[in-house]
Amino acid sequence: xxxxxQQLIEAIKVGNRKIAATATQTALDSGSSGKEVLGALSxxxxxxxxxxxxxxxxxxxxxxxxxxMKKSMELLEPxxxxxxxxxxxxxxxxxxxGDLHDIGKNLVAMMMKGANFNVIDxxxxxxxxxxxxxxxxxKADLVGLSALLTTxxxxxxxxxxxxxxxxxxxxxxxxxxxxxxxxxxxIGADGFAIDAASTVELARTLVTSS
Amino acid sequence: MTGKEILLRALKCExxxxxxxxxxVGVHGGALIGVDAKDYLESTEHIVxxxxxxxxxYRPDGLPVVFDLxxxxxxxxxxxxxxxxxxxxxxxxPLDAGYAIKALPTLSVEKGRLPLALQAIRxxxxxxxxxxxxxxLLTGPLTLALHLRGDDVLLDMFDEEEGVVALxxxxxxxxxxxxxAYLDAGIDVIAVVxxxxxxxxxxxxxxxxxxxxxxxxxxVRKKGALSSLFxxxxxxxxxxxxxxxxxxxxxVDENVDLAELAKxxxxxxxxxxxxxxxxxxxxxxxxxxxxxEVVRCLDQAGDGGGFILAPGCDLPYAVxxxxxxxxxxxxxxxxxxxxxxxxxxxxxxDTFDDIPIPDYAAExxxxxxxxxxxxxxxxxxxxxxxxxxxxxxxxxxxxDVREHKITTRDGLAYxxxxxxxxxPSICVDGRERFASIIPQRKELVACYQTAAAAK
Numbered sequence: 001x002x003x004x005x006q007q008l009i010e011a012i013k014v015g016n017r018k019i020a021a022t023a024t025q026t027a028l029d030s031g032s033s034g035k036e037v038l039g040a041l042s043x044x045x046x047x048x049x050x051x052x053x054x055x056x057x058x059x060x061x062x063x064x065x066x067x068x069m070k071k072s073m074e075l076l077e078p079x080x081x082x083x084x085x086x087x088x089x090x091x092x093x094x095x096x097x098g099d100l101h102d103i104g105k106n107l108v109a110m111m112m113k114g115a116n117f118n119v120i121d122x123x124x125x126x127x128x129x130x131x132x133x134x135x136x137x138x139k140a141d142l143v144g145l146s147a148l149l150t151t152x153x154x155x156x157x158x159x160x161x162x163x164x165x166x167x168x169x170x171x172x173x174x175x176x177x178x179x180x181x182x183x184x185x186x187i188g189a190d191g192f193a194i195d196a197a198s199t200v201e202l203a204r205t206l207v208t209s210s
Numbered sequence: 211m212t213g214k215e216i217l218l219r220a221l222k223c224e225x226x227x228x229x230x231x232x233x234x235v236g237v238h239g240g241a242l243i244g245v246d247a248k249d250y251l252e253s254t255e256h257i258v259x260x261x262x263x264x265x266x267x268y269r270p271d272g273l274p275v276v277f278d279l280x281x282x283x284x285x286x287x288x289x290x291x292x293x294x295x296x297x298x299x300x301x302x303x304p305l306d307a308g309y310a311i312k313a314l315p316t317l318s319v320e321k322g323r324l325p326l327a328l329q330a331i332r333x334x335x336x337x338x339x340x341x342x343x344x345x346x347l348l349t350g351p352l353t354l355a356l357h358l359r360g361d362d363v364l365l366d367m368f369d370e371e372e373g374v375v376a377l378x379x380x381x382x383x384x385x386x387x388x389x390x391a392y393l394d395a396g397i398d399v400i401a402v403v404x405x406x407x408x409x410x411x412x413x414x415x416x417x418x419x420x421x422x423x424x425x426x427x428x429x430v431r432k433k434g435a436l437s438s439l440f441x442x443x444x445x446x447x448x449x450x451x452x453x454x455x456x457x458x459x460x461x462v463d464e465n466v467d468l469a470e471l472a473k474x475x476x477x478x479x480x481x482x483x484x485x486x487x488x489x490x491x492x493x494x495x496x497x498x499x500x501x502x503e504v505v506r507c508l509d510q511a512g513d514g515g516g517f518i519l520a521p522g523c524d525l526p527y528a529v530x531x532x533x534x535x536x537x538x539x540x541x542x543x544x545x546x547x548x549x550x551x552x553x554x555x556x557x558x559x560d561t562f563d564d565i566p567i568p569d570y571a572a573e574x575x576x577x578x579x580x581x582x583x584x585x586x587x588x589x590x591x592x593x594x595x596x597x598x599x600x601x602x603x604x605x606x607x608x609x610d611v612r613e614h615k616i617t618t619r620d621g622l623a624y625x626x627x628x629x630x631x632x633x634p635s636i637c638v639d640g641r642e643r644f645a646s647i648i649p650q651r652k653e654l655v656a657c658y659q660t661a662a663a664a665k
Contacts, residue, residue: 015368055447059409061363067365100291100299103361103409149524150489151295177443178489 005032005040008072012044015064017071024072034079038116041069041076045114049197059107060130062196064112073113087118089207092135092170093144094122097156101148104176107196108144115200117142128159135163140170141207144199145189147176157187164188171206175199213271214343214398221399221436221459223516225483229508231541232345232483233534235264236524237297238276242267246294247527251278252323257330258337264339267531269538272343272399275334276327277524279403282384283357285322286314295527302359309373309381314358319391328395335396343399345438346392349405351381351422364410367418374418378575382422386429393433400430400455401438405523408443408465415448420455427456438483442523446470453478463522464488468510476514483518492533493526500533501550504540508547545590549583549633552616554626562623570640575608576661579637581630584615594634594648601654607662639664 004027013021027037048065051057080086091112095105102124109121120138122131135143143163147156156179160172171190173181184192191206193199211219217230235242240250261273279299280290287304296485301611304314315321319328334344354629355363355377389400402423407415423439430437441448444465452460453474460475468485476480484507486492488557491503497538504519511517519541525534540546554560568577580582581600582591595613602609614624616633624630628637632646634656639661644654 011481058368058411058414058447060414061411063361063364064368100301106361149296150621151293151528152491180490191605 004030005036006042008037009044009047012041012065012068012072013047015061015068017064017068017100020068021071021075024075028075028079034076034083034085037072037076038080038085041072042114042116045069045111046200048114049111049200053195053197059103062107062110066107066114069114070111087116089141089203090118090120090138091122091142091144092122092131092138092140093146094126094131094134095124095129095146095148095176096159097125097127098154099149099152099176100124100156102146104148104196105144105146108146108175108199111196111200112144112203115204117203126159128155128162131159132163135168135170142187142203143170143172145172145174147174147179150178153178153183160187160189173199173202173206212341213269213571214339214341217271217343217518218398218436220516220518221438221481222416223479225515227386228544229511229519229541230271230384231269231538232272232274232343232518232520233255233264233268233270233537234274234277234521234524235261235268236274237295237527238525238529239264239554240453241295241436241527241529242531247296248292248294248298251276251297252326254326254329254333257326258333261330262337265342268540270342272345272518273334273338274345274347274401274524275397277329277347278323278327279347279353279405280357282317282349282354282388285317285324285360286384288357297524300357303358305359305377306362309359309370309376311376314380317387324391331392331397332397339396339398344397345351345399345401345486346386346388346397347401347403348388348392348426349381349438350402350419350439351378351385352406352410353404353428354381354384359368367414378418378422379539380423385422385426389426389430389433389435393435397435399436399438399459400426401440401461403440403442403446404443405451407441407448408445409443410448411450412448415451416454421450424456426459429499431456440523450478453480459483459518460519461518463565465522467513468507472511472514472517474514481516481518483520484522486519486521486537488522488526488529492521492529495533496530497532498553499556500536501540501546502553502556504537505547505550517532544578545583545588548588550618552583552622554622558620560626562619563621564624565620567624567627567640573639574665575610576658576665577622578602578609578658579628579640580611580613580634581621581625581628582613582615582634583638584617585613588634590646590648591634593633594636594644597648597651597654598636601651601658604651605655605658607658609658609662 007023034131173191174189193202237247242263286302289302290298437457438459440461459481464487585592585595614621636644
């Protein structure tokens with residue numbers, strides 16, 4: 001396997017950050033465009049997402065793949081900036097007020113970065129107004145809200161209600177262990193995803209349809 | 211046989227007269243006595259009061275004394291953030307920069323909240339320990355490792371193996387120190403709670419976590435106590451590997467198919483427990499939902515014993531007590547289980563138009579509808595039907611007493627259209643007059659006379 005782009009895809013799939021970095025550098029040095037390298041990264045992360053969704057791999061494997069992707073992005077980002085290549089869509093993401101648990105939100109953020117979204121990660125325990133302000137400031141296409149605790153589900157409801165008070169250009173997606181499609185519909189969210197990989201598919205559908 | 215004995219037998223897969231029930235009361239105990247989660251988890255007095263209130267209302271066979279997976283982490287140097295309605299969350303990891311395990315503070319029963327937790331065990335043992343088995347919950351090795359090191363533990367499994375091995379071994383040692391402290395204080399069942407297991411696959415579980423869990427379970431066994439492995443989250447893929455550890459019992463949440471667990475656990479000679487839905491049913495649903503949910507769990511667990519009815523994880527602070535009381539009622543009365551089995555589905559839109567009920571006001575005679583499970587097989591139903599008939603004989607006027615069994619469509623129609631609140635129930639001229647309790651004959655005759663006079 002001499003094609004560095006193919007090597008990069010495989011390195012992402014198994015989460016080998018050293019090979020990911022070397023393959024990225026080799027690909028760029030041998031004339032691959034930033035866009036082509038980005039495509040290889042997305043292909044690798046898409047495969048990770050599919051296997052995660054199919055219960056073939058689990059959180060540690062996704063984290064290690066995301067770490068390899070990050071290594072590659074460190075080399076790739078200056079090239080992308082220079083070429084004026086920017087992600088087409090922006091996701092603002094965070095956990096709702098009262099919820100400090102972020103492993104699920106972090107996974108979603110990583111997978112979305114891998115799918116070439118501009119991800120603004122606001123962190124945890126966020127008041128509704130903070131999320132809304134950030135969505136407006138960053139001209140978000142999507143806002144992702146996460147809750148792990150049953151007790152923070154009301155805060156998710158309040159956050160969506162505040163956002164939906166006025167017309168806005170972004171779609172709201174929600175997720176987390178206790179969240180269901182019924183609950184998402186009930187609180188007025190635009191979408192619900194059962195896991196991080198499904199979030200990528202949902203996000204792509206929502207930004208395409210809007 | 212006390213509830214405690216029933217539970218301990220079930221944990222050992224021995225035959226029991228009924229399914230035992232363990233509501234995982236954590237911070238919900240605070241809601242029962244009107245204090246928030248922080249006040250509750252920082253006070254022996256509150257914990258004991260919350261458990262006594264739970265024992266009274268939920269009639270459990272077992273109770274966890276303190277459901278807080280941050281107890282050990284706090285002593286070992288993790289910072290906690292407190293909330294009003296949840297256990298605290300870990301917000302800093304002392305091993306963030308590397309595996310300096312020797313630099314961690316030593317665990318001691320004198321540190322952090324351990325003294326108040328152990329005192330709560332001793333006092334609860336005195337107050338409730340004869341009738342109710344007490345669970346001592348300790349943080350499982352993987353979850354404690356994540357508290358101490360953060361998510362990096364999961365990444366380090368790929369390229370910092372030595373550090374992860376040392377940390378997990380250390381967490382198992384901490385767990386065994388907790389086992390000693392808990393058993394000395396009077397705990398009956400050691401529950402190793404390791405929710406992070408739901409985030410890893412079988413090979414990681416078998417290679418990294420199972421050996422450390424077995425150190426704990428074999429130690430508990432050596433000390434003559436019983437052990438349970440609690441995993442909240444979707445642990446389906448790890449069930450077989452979990453059942454291959456040396457624990458006595460596996461407890462899971464609603465993400466796991468209980469029928470599948472029953473099969474795997476019984477094949478491995480383990481008892482198992484779960485998996486009442488916490489959010490949709492116990493927190494947000496009503497009593498009828500809770501009853502249907504008990505039936506779902508019992509049916510999925512199937513015959514064959516070794517099953518403990520429990521919520522999937524710790525109960526939310528604001529869970530509705532009446533829903534848990536409904537669960538308790540079914541556990542203690544097999545007849546109520548049969549009634550619940552015949553409840554119409556929640557989403558039923560059936561208006562029973564094919565089964566008309568009489569225009570009671572237009573009838574010349576008094577109409578008495580007894581809505582039962584089936585008087586042929588249900589003793590309270592038979593007594594109520596008989597009481598209604600004898601009262602009709604004594605009344606002597608024109609009267610018609612009819613039984614409607616909810617095992618039939620006719621019975622369900624009458625139950626729905628007359629707004630029957632309990633089974634069995636006596637309705638006189640279309641109004642529920644006696645729900646569940648069989649009235650005195652004199653009272654019933656008077657009721658018939660009043661109905662006749664109103665015509």
